[in-house]
Amino acid sequence: MIILLYCCGVIGFLMVTYNLWRILTRRPAEVEQEPWVPLSISELEPDDDLPCTDLATVSSVWTGRVVHFTDLSRLWREPTPKQEEEAAFPRPTFRHSEIEEFYRDIVEPEPLINGNRKVVIVYLLKILDAEGTCPSVVGIKKYAAVGKQISDPDSAYGAAALAQLATVPLYRHSLGVARKFVEKNSERIMLPTVLIVSLAHDIGKIPSFHSQYYSTADHPQIALLILASIPEYVALSNRAELDSIIRNHHQITPNNPLTACLKRCDQESRNDEMGAFLGQMAQVRASEESSLPIDESLPQPDVPVAKEKNSQEWDHPLGSPESGKYVSQKIKLPAWFNADAILGGIHGLINQVEKTSSGVKWLAVSLPNGLVYVKPEALWQVIHQVSDGDPMILVADADEETKRNLLYTVVWELSASRDAIATELMTSAYYTTNTSIVSNNDKSFNKLLIPFRVDAFGVLTSELESTKPPVLRKIVKDIRPKHAEDKE
Structure with a gap:
């Protein structure tokens, strides 16, 4: 019995010793793993008071759990205290609620807007906040101090459009352009x-x-001078590209896609502004008419609208084949297009003359050969009348590309629908033909004109010739197309 008890004790001792040895010498791979449960980011966040998290602290989350390496990397990075970030760049405040909202919605939440770029953006918003209540358009500026008068690109707007757009403050127009550009931009890094x-x-x-900066009244150039005074802007690696975009945003066809997009957003904002103004005017008129007693709401006689005279003669008519830099394109035909109304408007200008300080001015002239030559500015004047205040037309006064595209579209539509244009004298890329205008003393000068057929106006050539005043016969003895030279 004693021997049996002794053997059992030895065996029990050996089993305990063996198990202890197995536990102490077992490899990590042989440890039974708990089911895989990933840790959430919140479980891995270090204490806010700790400047960093060492490996000893991290090791406490390894036992029996699987942790993504990307999650661990968050613990190894030393966080930047929020207080230090705010101290380095305190949040700006703005007087205008629209600028405050713009900063809150677009600038503040974007981490890519930082460093010098953020400084420049805030600086621009501060300028607009402080001085951006001025009109968003400028006309001809006179500088008595330097004895010169300089026209800004905005001076191409008609007087009515210029007056209406002047009611839009600069800061509001700038924010509108920026919001449109942000919407069209698909790359956050840009x-x-x-x-x-x-x-x-x-x-x-x-x-x-x-x-x-009185040496120039060109607002893009002045903008560059202002930016050049900001050290953070000068330090930007892409400053040259930024300068080019701002400098060329009034070009007819910008080569840089960002410049083209800025120009398009600028034009769309102007269309919105003009549309809003005209919409308000329409509401006011409708309200005034609805307030009249029924028996007084009688049709009003048509009151002739005074035609706005464009004192600026086009030294370089639109659609010049000589430029070689731009070819007009057809656009969607506007809803207001009416071929008969346009032809009727031009008919009223044929063989009419106006005495000006620079001499006798004409817009359209007939010839015995059955053609009527029309200046591009005459067709543009008629388009203004027929479009009845279309914001696109009002804005196009200061946008050469849109103006050319509209003229090109209207001319070729008149040819297609009424056979009104002598297209045999033109090339398909343009809406004018190069001509030599010969005067009574056989002197000539070149001019780009639109060749209409007399038949399009529903009258005989002899009828139009009978209305031609003697002074116009002296100025325009003949017009000779140079389309052969244009084709060459």
């Missing part, structure tokens, strides 16, 4: 560039900078 050029493209219109 957002700082988009915001800088959008907010800066018109800051040269602020009056306080005009007296400082």
